[in-house]
Amino acid sequence: DTAVSQTPKYLVTQMGNDKSIKCEQNLGHDTMYWYKQDSKKFLKIMFSYNNKELIINETVPNRFSPKSPDKAHLNLHINSLELGDSAVYFCASSPFGQGEEKLFFGSGTQLSVL
């Protein structure tokens, strides 16, 4: 019973392509997130959604577009992939998105842009 699952686990693609990463949580949480872990191992938030509504949108190129069809899913679509997009992308969720909560993370999607 995977709590936060994201697919695919690995994604290798050419520059200029469009790709999507899917995320689903079965915890009944209201808030979901996308984080990016770059080559220096820093994890940075990209987006957060609460009940399908965008709450946090960091300085991320508009080639990245999150989509939340329902509160259990938050997908990340990336247009015109660039070399610098290569990273590990983590999906996460929390019950309400408040300061008192633990976050639950997916296992990550390693994106390699060639």
Add this chain to the structure above:
Amino acid sequence: KQEVTQIPAALSVPEGENLVLNCSFTDSAIYNLQWFRQDPGKGLTSLLLIQSSQREQTSGRLNASLDKSSGRSTLYIAASQPGDSATYLCAVQGGSEKLVFGKGTKLTVNP
């Protein structure tokens, strides 16, 4: 702007040793601080969450402390085991609900 620093970047210890991982942050206006464990291919697992009003949290062999005024937290691991080998990440959450992560400490426990 919040910055989180973890020292050391890597640590190698023999099995059975007690150890301390350090985390410091620049802005003391935080809601909470969390310690995570990152295993290759398995994502992040939340280990302990300390609210800003708390000073420590314990779970099994793990004990995390928080000194908000000085901007420091420590993760104490007692009687380390090879299965504890992983990267340990510290993250603070502020008013914007964003988690700001350190770069982690890579721990290796040798049998």
